[in-house]
Amino acid sequence: MLEVKSPPIPAAGLSIADAARRTGVSAHTLRYYERAGLVVTRVDRTAGGRRRYRKLDLDWITVCTRLRATGMPIKTIREYAELVAAGRGNEQDRLALMEAHRAEVLAKLAELQENLQLIDHKIDVYRGRLEAGDADRLWAPRG
Numbered sequence: 001m002l003e004v005k006s007p008p009i010p011a012a013g014l015s016i017a018d019a020a021r022r023t024g025v026s027a028h029t030l031r032y033y034e035r036a037g038l039v040v041t042r043v044d045r046t047a048g049g050r051r052r053y054r055k056l057d058l059d060w061i062t063v064c065t066r067l068r069a070t071g072m073p074i075k076t077i078r079e080y081a082e083l084v085a086a087g088r089g090n091e092q093d094r095l096a097l098m099e100a101h102r103a104e105v106l107a108k109l110a111e112l113q114e115n116l117q118l119i120d121h122k123i124d125v126y127r128g129r130l131e132a133g134d135a136d137r138l139w140a141p142r143g
Helices: 016-025 027-035 055-069 075-087 092-134
Strands: none
Touching: 016 027, 016 055, 027 055, 027 092, 075 092
8 A cells, every 4th residue: 555645744733624634533523532631742732722733642643543443432542541641650551451452353353254254145145146047036025
């Protein structure tokens, strides 16, 4: 897959609109992540109070969105963010949290794989019946 390089982030940081474009989440979501305690650093502000996002902020938001996309609850992401923000000394706790989530993701993947097998079977049945010319004999509920 071809990776498109984003332009470097200016020293002054990015506006919330630019940060939203870079991370693929809405400005509303960025504000929510901050309010919900999911951001590990304090987001800089301009003299006028507007948020300015640095590379570290964007990298962390990407971590949050990927954890969320894999089904991690906001509460658990907040717990992870608090551990990271607390600094050194809790690495074992962070590892345990990630290992537990990994196990959950693997279980979901296994379930999806099982469901995909059923879908593939149904596709094979329909293709076979269509090729044989007797697809009209497939079961259909009668009301």
